[in-house]
Amino acid sequence: MDRLVKADVNGIELAFIRGQKISKTFTLTNLMHTMSVAVSLSTKNPSFFSFNKPFSIIPPLSSSSYTLLSQPSNQPPLTDPPDAITVKTSMVPLGKANHDDLCRRFSKPGPHIFKDATLPITFLGPQVIEHLISGNTTISDIDLCLNNAISGCSGNQLTVLLKSAAVSGKTYLVRTLIDNGGDVNHKDSNGRSLISLAVEAGYLDVVNVLISSGCEIDNSIDHVFHYAAAINSVDLMDVLFRAYENTDLIESVDFHGRTPIHISAIHGHTQVIRFCLSVGASPDVLDINKCTPLHLAAKGGHLDTVECLLDASNYTKYALNKEGRTPFALAFGNDCSNVYDSLQLSDALNRAARVGDVNGIKSCIGKGANVNGKDQNGWRPLHRAAFKGKLESVRTLLGYGSEVNVVDDNGYTPLHCALEAGHVEVALLLIGHGAYAKFEESQRYRDEGWFEIRWL
Structure with a gap:
């Protein structure tokens, strides 16, 4: 004999509602023509689930209804593996037994006990998915749990859940909710797209899923590049730029x-x-x-x-x-002295070097100016002073650590500048501090009275 009773369902589906009791009724039918059957119902979580009739007797070829009851909870009691109703049966030749007799009968295993059915318990509805989005579960079969929960959701509920999954970075849930009818082009109360929300939260994988699923953005509202900039994400910037191929968006x-x-x-x-x-x-x-x-x-x-x-x-x-x-x-005005030099002091230092203002040079350096700071042409203060022939400025700058062989954007050193402008004393001072350059012998230098020398 395969079994004594038959259930009218293959499993128990519970629409979970936070903080409320849940119940579900099912029917068992005695398959025996002449013998009554005792029934025992149990779950793995008796502190959460109970039955209106945990023990009962079903007469021959009769049916009996049973109700699974749950305690109120703030979250669905998801277990791994999922919980189930175990239906055990035993034949009752006399057709009668009291509660204590049934307890004793099912308390010990043996050939007189049959395991007739296992009815999986599944939870449906949006609050189950909310629980999965929260990440407060360690169940292994997410697919089964999610698909069961989705079957109890409307399209609008799936869309709301899709938004929550997107801002929570749950890439797999986002993809599954879209596949099951969540509206990928849903807008929030401010008219922003799901991509905006995912970018603002910094979830690159979610953004990729939304883009591949056809999520559209509104240029006047969805400032996606601004959100990516705010969280310092070049990766998001790159993905968005490639997806929408619109330079106007980044401006x-x-x-x-x-x-x-x-x-x-x-x-x-x-x-x-x-x-x-x-x-x-x-x-x-x-x-x-x-x-x-x-x-x-x-x-x-x-x-x-x-x-x-x-x-x-x-x-x-x-x-x-x-x-x-x-x-x-x-x-x-905001006392950000670390940027003074880049914004102004370097200009003042170059100007002081150019006009030979030694006190101005010292003052600028004392305030934090970079003695080797360059201008837009790559010239340093030493280039300026050398080109203008300001001997004391050159001496002062060297004393403060100016790099004597530094080059500008065209490869010219301060020595080049001094020679080009014909400032012999400045050139000799620079050479004395280790300046070198590579010059071919020049008729011009010989004609102008320069000593013949090749600096290597």
């Missing part, structure tokens, strides 16, 4: 008139700025306060970012914002 402005470069400048995210520049974005855009990205980087004291922006644009150093202030003025 789009937000509600403050700021481009992604502005946002990066605020946070000092230099690598993001370099990426934006590499794909054609401009470093010179003004926001609604007429601030360039350099203004914002200077205000924050982000030295690497300041220097990157100075390399990208020479004139922005002198740009005035709405209040008529330069980047240096903003840095000074």
Whole structure:
């Protein structure tokens, strides 16, 4: 004999609702024509599940209904493997037995006990998926649990869950919810796309899934490059740029008139700025306060970012914002002394070197100016002083550690500059401090009274 009773279901499906009792009724039918059958019902989690009739007797060819009851819970009691109702049976020749007799009968295994059915317990509904999104479960068969839960959800519920999965970085859940009807082009209350939400949260894999699933963005609302810039993610920038192939997006402005470069400048995210520049974005855009990205980087004291922006644009150093202030003025107002040299002191030092203002040189260096700082042509203060023949300026700069053999963007050293301008004393001073250069013998130098020499 295969079994004594038959269940009317293959499993028990419970629509889980947080904080509420759950119940499900099923029927067992006695298959015996002349013999009553005793039934015992149990689960692995008796503290959560109970039955209205844990023990009963079913007369021949009769049926009996049973109700599985659950305790209220804040989360579905997912187990690994999933819980199930175990249906055990035993023949009752006399057709009668009291509760204690049945307890004793099923308390010990033996040939008189049959295991007629195992009815898996599954949980349905959005709150089960919310639990999976939260990550507070270690069950191994996520597929089974998720598919069961999805069967109890409406399309709108799947879409809401899709948003939660996207902002939580649950890539697999995002893909599954989309495959089962979640709307990939759902907008939040501010009109932002799921891609915006995933980018802002920094989940690259989720963004890739959304893009491949056809998620669309609205350029006027979805400032995806701004979000990527704010979290310093070049990887997200690259994925977005390749996906939408639109240079205008990377130069789009937000509600403050700021481009992604502005946002990066605020946070000092230099690598993001370099990426934006590499794909054609401009470093010179003004926001609604007429601030360039350099203004914002200077205000924050982000030295690497300041220097990157100075390399990208020479004139922005002198740009005035709405209040008529330069980047240096903003840095000074916020006591960001680490960027003074890049923004202004280097200019003052070059000017002092050029005019022979020794006190000015000392003052600038004392305030933190870089004695070897270069201008837009790669000239250092020593180049300036040598070219103008300012002997004391050269001497002072050398005394403060100027590199005597430093070269500009064209490969010229300060010695080249001195010779080109005909300043013999300066040239000799530089040579005395180790200057060298490679010159071919020149008729010009001989004609002008120079000593013949080849510096190697």
